[in-house]
Amino acid sequence: MAASMTMGLPGVRLTPGDHICAFFRGARERDALLVPYLREGLRAGDMCLCVTDDPTAAVGELVAESASDPELARGRLRSTDSESTYLADGCFVIDRMLGFWETEVGGAVVRDGFDSVRSVGEMTWALSGRPGVEGLISYESRLNDFLPRYPLVALCLYDLERFSDGEIVVEILQTHPAVLIGGELVENPWYTDPHDYLGRRPATAS
Template sequence: MTTSIAMGLPGVSLAPGDHICAFYRGPAERDAILVPYLREGLRAGDKCLCVTDDPLPAESVRELAADPGHLESLTSSSTYLLDGFFAIDRMIAFWERAVGRAVDRDGFGFVRAVGEMTWALSGRPGVADLLAYESRLNDFLPRYPQVILCLYDLRRFCDGEVLMDIVRTHPAVLISGQLLDNPWYVEPDEYLSRHPGIAVPAVDALGAARAVP
């Protein structure tokens, strides 16, 4: 299996099984990560699964794909928040179906997925389980030849404790164009035993956080 995969950013390479949190500020920085990541995947013949919170990045992403079979552009409302709530097992089952279908049925040798995570600040039922979900996702990554990139807007995720736990649940961190092995990563069993009920803050307006009940 390939052990080094171009990410699309200068000097940045990925490895199968990578689960990366990418920090950015605002839509322009998000797309500066998102679009090259997907463009490189399409160039390499990977299956690309892209979940975003709003239609603007989805529109720019669709323009990348001459063959829509290589790129699925989805929204948070149809995946993470299907039926208006978040459920960990349902979302992991979504990835299992989507990635498994790409590999086992459609014959793709590699899948690169990306999720914009601002939906977790919506205050919808279940979103406080974000960090448990991110931790459990690490047990799913080795099942297929894949990488998953999670996009976090630092203008919106303002709570320092939550940011630290986002870091603890990802083995790798992308910030300022550099991909770093994460010395603060905690394995799922240990993390979940330490943090049985940590809450994620919702955001009423940019930078104004409140606790999810």
């Protein structure tokens, strides 16, 4: 397992097990975080699992690049969309999405032999009004129990132009041990252990 991983941003290094909340504004800022993160992962030989609202817009050029660049071909990139993952069957189910990551990450490590995995989730699906999306925060908290099982870094993308409710932003912060903002990765003083956090929240359907 790699002791640390480069982020693709100056001075930012990652450690397997990191669960990072990345705040940005608009597609340009998103891509300025997302593309270097994935490109560095491919160069390092990582499995990169990317779930965004529109994969063609978010990482289309990188997918094409990785198919022809031997340096990027050291790793593998799987890019898919929120509708077929987070919102499969038209709703969000926490256990189903955790099962998706178990299958994809576990398969990459156990079956395919990858030493490190990078995942990305663009979280605007949670604003769709679909059944189950109220489970977003419980899902984020439960991810903290899942991540240590694998050599995995998880990057959760939150557009502050969309997530404008201050109370939700506070809850997002409470479920991520690290925050990436303004190009800096910082330890999150508001993070709350998932067992403590979920123990005081109303029950949410799994």
